Amino acid sequence: MIDFSSLAVRRRQRWRQVRDRLATLLISACGIGVIVAVLAIGVFLVMAAWPLFSAPRVTAESASPGVEVAYPLQAPLPAGLEAWLREQRLERPPRALDERLWLAEAHRLARIDLAGEAPTLVARLPVVAPERRISAVASLAGGRSLIIADDAGGLRRWLVEERPPWLRLAKTYRDRGTPIEALWVRPGSRQFLVRDAAGLSLYDALAGERWRGELPAGEALGFDGEGHLLWRGEGVVRRLAIEAPHAEIDWRTLWLPQPYEGHAAPQQRWQSAGEGSLDEPKYGLTPLAWGTLKAAAYALLFAVPLALGAAVFSACYLPRRLRHRLKPTLELMEALPGVVIGFIAGLVLAPFVERHLAGSLALIVLLPLAMLLAGGLWAWLPTALRRHLPLGWAGLWLMPWLALWVALALWASPWLEAAWFGGDLRGWLAASLGLDVEQRNALIVGLAMGFAVIPSIFALAEDALSGVPASLGEGAQALGATRWQTLWKVLLPAAGPGVFSAVMIGAGRAVGETMIVLMATGNTALMSVNPLEGLRSFAANLAIELPEAVPGGTHYRVLLLSALLLFLFTFVVNTLAELVRRRLKRRYRRLGAGR
């Protein structure tokens, strides 16, 4: 007989309670911790990309005593040049010095080349309206852009060219306003300060005005080693600390064409410059977004018909036993690592397709025809033979038939090319359609990534189709519908949202797939629809560039921004698909899925 009132038992009971509480606490803490950690990914990406869009901060502060001017406001001229200028009786006009010397003469700008033994005047270029006067000139790092300000308040960026017209207008920051007195380029960056009567502004060469503020009283001395402006007012040196590490980024410079150096017209371009390089970094995300969507689109173009066709066939025609075998097989297909598919696509398939371009392109038309032909032939087969090749097993016995056609098309490829395209399909494509052909192209990516996406779309679509309550399909068939009619009129309308969510999940996967795109395209950031040209996607770009990007730098943060875009896109798409699927499940339950 157990005495519940005894002390030992009560103590044990209490100990059990405590242990229960502790365990619950532990589980809750771990569970919440893990979930928070997993969800922290989004938070981290937002936090990391956020500083890109924060406004520049400019603060006046007292300078530390020993601070010295590291970069004067205007670079001193070499002695020889100074003498030459005096010889030419030129006073101290607004000027800029890089590999050349630019001198303002009223509304014109003189370009003086310094490469030869003596400076030579190349041209006098009218860069502002005749009634205005150039009030300041500055040259950006690398010497390929000039900023020209005038006394009517105009401020423009000109690109330097190596042949006439020598200068080309790239961007007008403002056309009129308070007369500009001085331009100071921040050392080591593509930002400049503009001083006019009303105050001081900070401009970025691409993004335009980023900050405007009061003009401190006194006289500007120059920039210190970190690019902050030193200022002498009322006898003390003060420092204007300029915190604008990501001034070139705003939504316009990320997504719209920009007048980059070295290009005749505004460009959509992604081309990060290396650390310390004088080249202008080009952070246009549009080509990458384009590449991502292009790869995904071609992949879906290939995968959706195949996967949905397979799902429909599996749900409606396959014998039950075969279906239970087939699903794990396709699940295994999903597990194939991207790096292996990418390797096959990039190193085996791409050169192969390039050699048999005509045959491979012909397959796109030929294979559906071959499937239909098989159906036609089958209908004419004697009944005895047909019993050995049932429609339900067509998914298997069509394999050798299709393989035969693939082999036939590839074998006939040279003849096709000779007969229709004068023996040279590439030349024909370039001449008559204007299409370039690259070895690793969007077609290959579409094929490889489509292959990778097929199983996920198939599995979800098949689930949706075979989850439709059996009574619906049976009812339709009892009323005399064929299986295809049942599918088209009953199953698909019922399972439509599920099929759609399957496609969405496939799209999410295609957008984020890294290795296949990395290995099967040339990774050139092009913007073309041509399926035979390469592309560069967000994911592949991250894998290539992020290891080299300096943490905290603009390049790094823009890359993280692209990761955030990927994250948001896939997360939203997946959430939508999941919600659709849940609703569908509830609907099936309502329709009476009790089987």
Place this chain on the structure above:
Amino acid sequence: MRRAGRPRGEGPWPWLAAGSLALSLLMLAALLLLLAGRGLGHFWPAPVVLVTLDDGHQLAGQPVREERRRTLEGHWVRERLYRVGNRDLDGEAWRWVEVGRIVAEETPEAWAVIERRRWGELIVRPLALEEAGRRLTEAPLWSAFEARLERGRALAEERDALREEVIAPLARRLAAGHDDAAARERLVAAQARVAELQAAMARDVLVVESAAGERLSVPLAEITAAWRPNAMSPAEKLLAWGSNLWHFLSEGPEAANSAGGVWPAIFGTVLMVLLMSLLVTPFGVLAAVYLHEVAPQGRLTGWVRIAVRNLAGVPSIVYGVFGLGVFVYGLGGRLDAWFFAETLPSPTFGTGGLLWASLTLALLTLPVVIVATEEGLARIPDQQREAALALGATRAEMLRRVVLPMALPAMLTGVILAIARAAGEVAPLMLVGVAKLAPQVPVDGDFPYLHLERKFMHLGYHVFDVGFHGGDVEAALPLVYATALLLVGVILVLNLTAILLRHHLRARHAAPGTR
């Protein structure tokens, strides 16, 4: 009712559907066959063919494949690729030969394939053996050569053993200041013996002749392996195939990863995956238990559940970005500043490494484990829990004694799926710690034995790196096939296990669930 005779037409659509299923399966089969054929075929000793061309030139090589190519004049010709080796003699280890120009092909038994430490393979005819410049007349030549090669290997082993077991410890002791005459004497003796061995190994030289008639003397110490494929019986070939396969699995890479084996990559992959599963299993299971058993089942939990499920669909590279930003630069940088300040600015934990890679992949696979475990928990009928509680068990006891044991197969499935996913992921690793060639394996005899900060090699990355960054892609291709096959094999086996386990699980719980 079914009519006899011709069935009612279903129209063309079912055929397109059937065709798409067949095409998908066909592609899968083609991929697997290609991998298996090329990956395993590489180790088979291919015959050496002596080809005579119509202009009288001869070449000896192993045929690789044939292709139809267009000449500059626009004709299509069949060309065959031969692997001819002899890179130092001919400058090119591969030769395309127009099939139409081949006059005669023979497979003479005397031709041998010789693998060297440098310059790759030789495909040559051995002429004679020399010892210190003196020609040896032992016959037959090949067995004499093999005997001397074996002797040379024994000598090399002795030398390596001496170096590692005698010279290195003694040198360390002397360097540490323990100066004693006996040790010094033993060191000198050992070094003398090593020099003697070196000299003995350098004495033997094989004289060979290439198909073009050039002669070359190859020191036996340079030769790592040699075989005469044309003289081998099928059984010997099978043996050679097995031993090649074993070398591939058990040795390190050579010649800038384009030859040799993948052992460090296998080791790195397995170690990383093990660490990852150690991290992901407890946390994944706890999170699932919390979500399903402890948390109030409200709207918020539903949303969290959807979010966790969706994280499985977030691209892996995004996890890599997170790992780089938070683990490597954030945590790693902090750790370096606190504990490894003396080695800065060269980072210890502030760069990619084993620990960060496994953490990142653990995060990546957490949703997989959580979802699978939750599914398992949901399959356990509520009666079981209620019965346990009714018998007076606390919730912790109910979970530990009743629920978790029943959900064990589901957890296992989740962990296996997580491992399979982690083993195949390469993109995040490229950001958080994989290396092209890791000089040091992360496990060794130095304290603390497991070096979590070291970079490691990975099978998947090996495929990418060798195939896309190597110099001689043609030479590396068979190795890439073999590596890819290995990776796919491992992943397929893991997945099959998971599928079988899940099948078993469903069968087990189907009965009580429907009761």
